[in-house]
Amino acid sequence: MSGEDPGTREPGAEAQELLCRLIRFNTVNPPGNERPAQEYLAGHLREAGLECELLGGEEQRPNLIARLRGAASSDGPRVCYLGHVDTVLAHPAEWTHDPWSGALADGCVWGRGALDMKSQVAAEVAAVCSLAREGWRPASGELLLVAVVDEETGGELGAHWLTTTHPEKVRCDMLINEGGGSVFEVAGRRCYGVCCAEKGIFRFAVRTHGVAGHASMPGMGENALLKMAPLLARLGERQPSYVLTEESRAFLRGIGEDPEDPQAAVARLREEDPRLAISFEPMLGVTFTPTRINASEKINVIPSRAELRVDCRVPPGLGETEVRAGIAEVLGRGAFEIEFTERVVGNGSPPETRLMGAIAEWIGEHDAGARAVPVILPGFTDSRHFREAFPDCVAYGFFPHRYQSLHETAPLIHAADERIDVRDLHLATKFYRNLAQRLLG
Numbered sequence: 220m221s222g223e224d225p226g227t228r229e230p231g232a233e234a235q236e237l238l239c240r241l242i243r244f245n246t247v248n249p250p251g252n253e254r255p256a257q258e259y260l261a262g263h264l265r266e267a268g269l270e271c272e273l274l275g276g277e278e279q280r281p282n283l284i285a286r287l288r289g290a291a292s293s294d295g296p297r298v299c300y301l302g303h304v305d306t307v308l309a310h311p312a313e314w315t316h317d318p319w320s321g322a323l324a325d326g327c328v329w330g331r332g333a334l335d336m337k338s339q340v341a342a343e344v345a346a347v348c349s350l351a352r353e354g355w356r357p358a359s360g361e362l363l364l365v366a367v368v369d370e371e372t373g374g375e376l377g378a379h380w381l382t383t384t385h386p387e388k389v390r391c392d393m394l395i396n397e398g399g400g401s402v403f404e405v406a407g408r409r410c411y412g413v414c415c416a417e418k419g420i421f422r423f424a425v426r427t428h429g430v431a432g433h434a435s436m437p438g439m440g441e442n443a444l445l446k447m448a449p450l451l452a453r454l455g456e457r458q459p460s461y462v463l464t465e466e467s468r469a470f471l472r473g474i475g476e477d478p479e480d481p482q483a484a485v486a487r488l489r490e491e492d493p494r495l496a497i498s499f500e501p502m503l504g505v506t507f508t509p510t511r512i513n514a515s516e517k518i519n520v521i522p523s524r525a526e527l528r529v530d531c532r533v534p535p536g537l538g539e540t541e542v543r544a545g546i547a548e549v550l551g552r553g554a555f556e557i558e559f560t561e562r563v564v565g566n567g568s569p570p571e572t573r574l575m576g577a578i579a580e581w582i583g584e585h586d587a588g589a590r591a592v593p594v595i596l597p598g599f600t601d602s603r604h605f606r607e608a609f610p611d612c613v614a615y616g617f618f619p620h621r622y623q624s625l626h627e628t629a630p631l632i633h634a635a636d637e638r639i640d641v642r643d644l645h646l647a648t649k650f651y652r653n654l655a656q657r658l659l660g
Contacts, residue, residue: 230652231645234338234345235328237263238644239321241304241337242330246368248305250279251376253368256304257283260344260366267348274385275368276376283366284381284388287351289659295360298658299391300347300651301601302340303370303377306332313635327638335632336397338639339618339647340366343395346651358660365389370601378601382608389605391612393574393658395651396602398616399594401625402586403495405474405488411582412594412625413575414616416466416567417603418501418532421542423559425450425550431523440521444514447525450550454509454529459545461503464536466595469570470502473592494626502595505545506532528560532597535565566603567595568613577657578617581650586621619643619650 228236237260244256254273261271264285275281289295309318309331316322318331328338347364367377374380381389398414427447432440461481463471468478476484481503488496508530514522531542539559546557570593579591602614620628622640631637 229645230345230349231648233349234342234644234648235323235641237341237345238328238333238338238639239323239330241341242321242328242332243319244304245319246305247308247331248369248371251305251368252279253304254279254281257281257366257368260304260340261285263344264348264364267351269347269351269364272388274381274388276380276384280368280376282368282377282381283364285347285364287347287356287362289357289359289361295357295659296392297361297363297390298655299363299365299389299394299605300343301365301367301378301394301396301605302336302343303367303397303601304332304337304340305368305371305377306335306337307371307633309637310635315636318637323641326642327640328644329636329638331637333637333639334628335637336618338644339397342618342644342647343651346648346655349648350652350655355656357655360659362655362659363389363391367601374601374604378604382604386608390609391605394602394605394612394614395654396600396614396616397618398596398600398602400616400618400647401620401623401628402589403498403625405495406491408475409586409589410474410592411586411589411617411619413578413591414596414600414602415469415570415575415593416464416535416595417565417599418534418595418597419538419565420561420563421505421531421533421539421559422561423529423531423542423546423557425527425529426556426558427525427554429521429523429525432521434519434521437521440523443522443525446554447512447514447527450527450553450555451509451512453549453551454507457549458507459505459541459548462505462534462537462541463503464534466567466570466593467502467504467534469593470499470595473590498625498629499594501532501597502534504534505537505541506597507545507549533565534595535567538564563599566599566606568606568615572613574613574615574658577654578615581653581657582619585619585646585649617650619647621646
């Protein structure tokens with residue numbers, strides 16, 4: 220950090236400096252080694268007057284919990300700003316600027332974690348610290364800031380460990396995390412997605428059987444791999460029919476479409492911007508993506524068994540019944556068997572809540588005519604651990620991006636040249652400051 224007094228620095232500029240510094244901590248997971256970054260953040264938060272703890276299952280991988288108590292903390296809600304400080308791998312040769320430089324160029328901060336998600340952590344920390352230094356405290360309730368480790372490999376040492384080992388320390392009523400916030404436009408409407416749900420996983424294997432034989436005589440055996448060909452073709456031709464849920468209906472209403480006619484809605488999206496259809500159609504039901512296939516272990520043996528692995532994602536509220544219906548619809552009947560290899564039920568929070576109202580109000584005040592739109596994330600975040608541990612907790616993903624659109628940010632996450640527009644970092648810092656004041660007084 221610079222030698223400038225933090226109390227005189229504009230919060231967005233503070234977030235920018237924090238982000239540049241955080242990127243310079245190499246927290247690629249595995250192995251993570253997040254402690255230096257966490258100690259740096261804890262020191263910054265303590266200087267601003269927050270209470271901080273570092274707790275973890277491994278010495279070099281502690282989670283950070285910071286809190287700002289109100290005068291009557293037991294009487295009001297507990298609001299949590301959540302983020303993770305670990306990142307995925309980066310290969311410097313593929314980058315314009317070194318991925319651990321935190322370089323400022325072309326109006327952006329560059330580096331691994333600039334979007335996922337050291338930027339949000341930096342904005343949250345700067346927002347909370349600036350409020351604390353000004354003397355603001357919740358009129359009632361409590362503001363938590365939780366920076367976790369290990370999100371990129373599932374959160375076993377991070378959010379899952381905290382919510383199961385120390386639930387009393389991170390219990391909250393409202394939570395803001397990653398997963399939404401980038402602006403997109405539909406039919407002239409500017410929309411900001413608010414992630415209120417995450418799809419579950421019902422991965423399965425498709426198996427075909429035959430008779431082994433010597434590969435030099437193709438007609439001698441019964442090739443199980445060839446039986447897989449029509450099944451692959453069917454998976455490439457279509458997806459299961461749409462099955463709408465509360466969240467997907469709210470999304471369609473939010474973009475001005477009729478939830479009773481999702482086919483027409485998707486057709487209009489495809490016509491207006493095919494990229495939007497690619498991003499949003501998976502919210503409308505179960506999806507199948509074949510990803511792995513194997514058969515004979517030897518090049519000269521006709522396989523008697525072939526196996527295809529399918530990555531299946533399922534909206535919250537749906538499960539194995541809908542998946543099996545989709546399998547019957549897409550693959551039909553035939554000489555194959557199905558085995559589920561992984562089941563993780565989707566999770567979500569209601570799309571109409573006080574927290575959604577506060578986000579929508581802020582968007583309307585800072586981008587006239589724009590609206591908040593509930594969205595379902597095809598993947599998952601640490602929000603699922605909080606929803607599971609605290610069923611009454613309303614957890615959303617929201618990090619506002621007005622200057623970098625959804626089409627610009629999505630291809631950069633986990634990719635080379637990851638970067639964030641500095642203006643969006645400043646905007647997000649304003650949001651986290653204002654949201655705390657709206658919810659906690």
